[in-house]
Amino acid sequence: MPGGHGLSNAKPLRILIVEDEFLIALELESLLQDQGHDVVGIAATSDHAMALGQQFAPDLAFVDIHLADGLTGIDVARKLSDQHQVTVLFMTANAKRIPEDCAGARGVIAKPYTERGVKEALAYVTAEHDPTGGITDRLTFTPFDAKSRRDSSSQLS
Template identity: 40%
Template sequence: MSLGQELAPHLPFLRRYARALTGNQTHGDAYVRAALEAIVAAPGDFPRDVDARLGLYRTFQRIWASTNADDPADTVIDDGESESIAQARLAQVTPRSRQALLLTAMEGFTSEDAGYLIGLTASEVDTLVADALAEIERHTRAEVLIIEDEPIIAMDLETIVRDLGHGVTGVAVTRDEAVAQAMAQRPGLVLADIQLADDSSGIDAVKDILAEFSVPVIFITAFPERLLTGERPEPTFLITKPFQRSTVKAAIAQALFFDLQTVPA
């Protein structure tokens, strides 16, 4: 199997990580493209002492570090207003803390592997993750709409949201119900499943909501391939079921971190 074939299954998830790290699909994809170009230009430099996924993320991290993207002043966000807000929040969370949080909670790397990727020990990674979650939670607050037709999962998500200090505007189980609830009380964040109770689509529900107002969205689904297609737009935040509570917490923190409408705590 060629190196390209080994890396291909991991690219959608690297794009997810890059978008979450930058808060922007265009710039996240640009860093992924730069990493791939570096691999093509010097395939002999690709880490072969680790598995392909770890080597891919390691190459990405090297590109990210070489562009000084860890400096909050250089972080690329969508526009001037969001840039100033994101910079203020970034000042509260160190760059390595954000990376440690995303690599472990969202990408599923062990603390040891995350440490390999960013040059730290496992215990240092664990400390950074705890610090990042605590700091972001102190600086963001939102009302959350949950679109989920499985009662147990919906209850679990609601508990996670409230434990983080956020409110819940409601739980919707169909497309029409989700849109109606969003119009009645505009949420500051949406957690959405794809496949809903009446065979309607959470994707369509989110499209309807976004046609009316802007709001960050986190898709939580057992069918990530329906969204990680390489076409635009792709969701910045995507969690695969079954999920870990820490993964949901990390995604919520990161989504609100880059959102203009989030109320400072």
């Protein structure tokens, strides 16, 4: 059966990085490329993120909540998800700022992020989102669903 065994056989994702800390963005880009994915762009502001989202139609966006133009990552996530059907993962040190409706995002990676956390997040978004897959008990990546959203947000602070 095609594509059924891990990320190595999965189709590479087209990924947008929305992060205003340039070194973090470059490190994440390198990690994602090492995993076989295509980083279509890096944006430090909400306007640039939306322009890249429209231009490249990425499959996935890693979005920091606090960007160069303020606390605009939540709006970026909501617009990318609603207007362009982009899967969004937040990357933040403060998960409590994420609204209860998750702003269209599928999960959060705690900062400072780890390679393992990014790999878990990629595995989650490329798999059939089995909520019993064992990811919800880890602190590096937390998928959003009705139960784990409330239980894990206090652990990430």
